[in-house]
Amino acid sequence: MVDCCFPCFSSQKSKRINSKSAESSKHDNFVAKPPDMKNKRPEDAAPIDPANIKATHYTFRELATATKNFRQECLLGEGGFGRVYKGVIPATGQAVAVKQLDRNGMNGNKEFLNEVYTLSQLNHENIVNLVGYCADGDQRLLVYEFVQGTALDNRLLENKGDQTPLDWYTRMKVAATAAKGLEYLHDNANPPIIFKDLKPSDILLDGDNNAKLFGFGLGQHGNDKMNLAPTRVMGTYGYSAPEYVRTGQLTLKSDVYSFGVVLLELITGRQAVDTTRPNDEQNLVSWAQPIFKNPKRFSDMADPNLNKNFPEKDLNQAVAIASMCLQEEAEARPLMSDVVTALSFLSIVPPPGAVQPMPIPKAPSMDSKKDSKGKQDHRDSESGSESDRRSERSYSRASSRRTMSRTCSSDSDGSYSSSSYLSDSSHSDREVSIKRTSRKHSSRDAGKKHSSRKHSTKDIIRKQKSTKKSVAVEEGGNKKSSELKKKSTKKSSKKGSGNNKSNKKSPLKMWSDKSSKKSDDDESISISRSSSSVISEDEIIEHMESRVSGNISFGLISSESTNSNRSDEE
């Protein structure tokens, strides 16, 4: 674990956030515990040799030239750590974003180089990668790849009249790619990086609506088990996990919570905090919590700008994922790797006609024009035909290799909530990204990383396959898993009554029950888009619950077991 390398910047950031939100000021007097030194990286003890830093070292003069002497017209924005300018590196012509760190927050060259070293090790398509730095005299600058695009908050929440609202699949794509970026920081960075304060303004969307996270790293590192002790709570009201607000302690699960808020914003089009709404709707999560318990109302959560143009089952899945991420108990929240798996499937655009959008209630004439053609047009105009083609390709690739996973986790009140979702068992994208990064990571900390990933969804799904316990939903195969129920019953009875939760009906279970009853005729698995599987959802639920009651978890991994596993390892 490495504590913030720029503690003085932290206070800068707090100041800014406090000015943004009066609510956060109540955390200013938080007294931090001393940082946990025993988990500090060895690199922190010794100065980093600049020769080992993968990012390019620039002189201040070079960056001044690149940004036209930090001219106002090049200013992209100002964050808690300093101003960000757009620039072009003269020697290479590369477009960059240059973050000039506030001078009064400077905390020494060693800490700066350590941070640069860590950031320069990262490389992922869903984060904004560091390409260079400058440590000239008292100047400290970070040079990032420039992302041509806009931040999610501009695109989603401050929807201007001239902008078409993001369509459903684009929102899911943004969520899935942002989740991938976060997963990378959690699982591949060494030490893991806690984003700390993820919000839509930290998510840049490139021209193809791929999310790229930025603004991380000048803060916390840690692992799932550790308790980070910041100098004060710096989170943004509305996005910070409750335990962080209460205790100031950050874990990877704090990020999962913040991600849940962002996902909820994508689903609802509402802001995390919106003081223009009625009192009981101003805080998005507080507004959503009662709805999470009432699946019939899930569709009420959808952004009206979507014009009900989304598959209802996908909406239910997305709400279920958000609800899992937003659990009060940090340990009950899923891992980001599992969120990635769930969302990756939801972001796949099915071929036209493969899925019926949610029925639109009798609409006034304007809407009814859209009913038949407009819905598809809407998608076309948003995603673009190229995007559709790409998605269709990946859809057909993935649809034949789907595995249904189910997740259950403990709620703070002792009941459990559960949600089912489809995961793309091929995981082609994830596999590629994991392979691409594993080289670096193995050179750094192979042993630990491998052990910490041993409970990844991929591995678990593989295990499921090998033991033939997975519920394969084979498109066109019309296969019925006749053994499923038997196995489920067998397992339940094996486990005895000690931990039998299957009688408890979680909201999501209730939703699943209803959904399966309703959809018996068309799709037996509520979230399958075009599958011809005849496995009933009840069977799957029963099967999954028998596993959970026996503390065998998979899919969105039971956080409790994961944490304990991790604890054991560490």
Ligand SMILES: Nc1ncnc2c1ncn2[C@@H]1O[C@H](COP(=O)(O)OP(=O)(O)OP(=O)(O)O)[C@@H](O)[C@H]1O
């Ligand atoms: N790599 C980049 N490419 C394009 N624009 C960027 C890039 N990095 C930052 N920006 C722009 O610069 C602005 C300021 O960046 P900064 O990281 O300081 O943002 P912030 O999220 O507002 O601050 P903080 O994370 O400290 O709260 C951002 O709003 C973003 O629009």
